[in-house]
Amino acid sequence: MRQPVAYDLFGPVPDRISISDKKGSMKSIALDIQGLCKQYDSGRTALDDVSLQVPEGSFYALLGPNGAGKSTLINILADIVRPSGGAATLFGHDMFNERSWCKRHMGVVPQEIAFDPFFTPREVLHFTSGLFGVKPDDDWIDELFVRLELSQHTAKNTRQLSGGMRRRLLVAQALVHKPRLVILDEPTAGVDVELRRRLWSFMRELNEKGTTILLTTHYLDEAEELCDQVAIINKGNLLTAQPMREMMRQVASSYLWLHYDDEVRISEDDQAALADFSPRIVDEGICLQLGHKKENGQSMFHQAYEAAVRRFGPPLDAAVRKEDLEDVFLRLTMSDSGDSEGATA
């Protein structure tokens, strides 16, 4: 059970909306989006009736290919883009009618890096604190600089910072008023691996202290590792939204991979014989992939193996491979797009 939020700067926590999880325990909802739509003046539909619920204290991944509508959704929440329809509440407060309250409890890391060229990082954070109605807390600001490895650069002009530093300053900016919900729109683009790991470690720590985090990222392996909830959208439509573990259990498939020493070709007869296992040639033609078939809740991989051996002989090696988030993501978005081109996460 996660701890309640560590800081509440602006008064008592409002009445909570709750949902029950699979075990029947009640979870408060941090962000509740209902039927959100966005159609631009050009006629393009960026969001089409998207509904999702972000549980309080969760680390929520919002995934989708480029142009899926992730940033539009975030920009609507951040009040940068006007919604065409729908509703959203943040900790029970109407996001479109109680903007001020909601904005005070939300920190957004936008995708685009932009800073006032007249300011130093410290001035940026002082300014942001003030904008959110908070007296600048230099202890917290110093901690942010340490955690985001910007301590050596606090007196520089923002123009003098590298792309990665500016990206981290964006994160610091979103956290400076200690929001209860943090929205990270591609926070690690252009940040090197080591710093990315440290940034995630910091985010995980904040999350463990109770901060709800909504994340969009192209690094699906990181999303899988960090997030306990996931939603996938494509072309403005929500494809799935559920706990990460549940989705991986329900949606992610397992495959039997049989490696041969030479190229494998599937004839029409082979195709018919292995039809139950959806055979595919992968790994530069030397590997036969067979789908998972279950009977009475039990794996039938041994049947797939035996059928393949009958057609192609014993393989050099055999392995069972579970789809990861990237595989699931690609499969869902590609089938939604109705094409065989790989989607870009």
Added chain:
Amino acid sequence: MSTANPRGMYTIFRREVHRFLKVKMQTIVTPALTAMLYLVVFRYAMGDRHVPGLGTDYFTFLVPGLAMMAMLQNAFANTSSSLIMGKVMGMQIYLLMAPVSAAEVVAAFLAAAVVRGVIVASVFLIVLMPFTGIHLLHPGILLVYSICGSMIMGGLGLIGGMWAKNFDNVAMVTNFIVLPLTFLSGVFYSVKQLPHTWQILNHANPFFYLIDGFRYSFLGVGDTNPFASVGIVIGSAIFIFSLCWYLWRIGWRMKD
């Protein structure tokens, strides 16, 4: 719980002041110097001639008018340049994301515009007043016209900045609207010198009342009765503020 955010408003105001003070050569010294150069040129071109109908020499006549013109132009420049820079560089999202109401944002921007306008005019007047015989005669009128004039121009700058999509758009508003209206507002002449039709046109120029009222506070004479125009000036400032508030609230040309 109150949703007012006075600290947020003050922060925007402070940022705007900080922004123009960081480049004070460009935002304070240069405009004051430009106004002084106008003065020197006209002083020597016009010699000791008097302004017809006002009983004052041309040099004395010019000083307050130029101070007010500099004030108005800089108040406009402060808001318009800040907004368009924010738009072009993508920084305006921080204002949109912040829990600061439209009224607070507009008040902060206009207050900063007033400060910049007043500083530029003050530098100009402080440097030149010892060389002229002018004295402040009506501080109340000066205060009202300075604050309302800067607010009106700051507000127009804000609207211009919201409307503009690039620096060229702002330059267009500055060069084709603000400059002609300020230059043709009686800074360099008394309307009494003009043919009848031009006098009527000048009276239709709102900047004319601002310049004339400001000049009256120093010279005690003017082309209009500044006390009668106070209501119009205050009303215009309130109208511009309200318009800015409304446009910011709906996110006019700021939000998709």
